[in-house]
Every structure is written in C-alpha cells, then in structure tokens.
Amino acid sequence: MEAKDGEGAERAAAPSSSSGVVVQVREKKGPLRAAIPYMPFPVAVLCLFLNTFVPGLGTFVSAFTVLCGARTDLPDRHMCCVFWLNIAAALIQILTAIVMVGWIMSIFWGMDMVILAISQGYKDQGIPQQL
Secondary structure, three states, rough: OOOOHHHHHHHHOOOOOOOOOOOOOOOOHHHHOOOOOOOOHHHHHHHHHHHHHHHHHHHHHHHHHHHOOOOOOOOOOOOHHHHHHHHHHHHHHOHHHHHHHHHHHHHHHHHHHHHHHHHHHHHHHOOOOOO
C-alpha cells in the first residue's frame, strides 16, 4: 500500500504528542520510607551489610544517624519523631524476619539507604545525576 503524496506530507509535518513537553515524576513516600536518613556512603553500605545478615540491625544503626544530624525527607517532623520512626521500621523488620518478609524488607531498606547516599553525594558535588 502506497500513501498519497498529500497524506504522507501531513503525517511527517505533524508534531509528535510529546515534543516540547517536560514531565516530572515524583515518588510519594510514606512516613516510614521518608524517614530513611541521608547518610555518608560508607555508613550506608555498612547499614546495608548489617541489614543483609541481621535483619533490622542496619536500620536500627541508621536511626542513630538521625540524632547525629542526618537529613531525611521529613523536614517538618522533629528529630526524635524521625528517630522513633526508624526504630519502628527496625522492629517491624526484626519481628517479621521469621516469615522472610522482614528480611527482604530489611535488604530493600539497606539498598534505599545506599541509593539515597549516592544521590546525596551527587547533589553535594554538583554533578548531574544520570541513574
């Protein structure tokens, strides 16, 4: 099937539906997920390691980084509230590790810590992030 000259020219000249449109997607985080602190990369890797072998231990350690001034995505909440949210997440991971849910959650929590540390490192250095 061959297109007529007029039809082909109209299709080529029509702009695509996404040209010139910038779409920004933001992840909506719950309070527990938003309470994960932005830590230095080595501390985040240590917490991931601890979470991998002892579910909840890395999350428990990360709670104390909040008391040391680590930033979170909950700027409107008091430091002690964020600390207790992290302690609650650690307890959930420990108590549900028996049925493997807590262990898997603990590993993903540790991975989130490392991802946040990497993204914060890019922001601190002024390097554009391309993940």
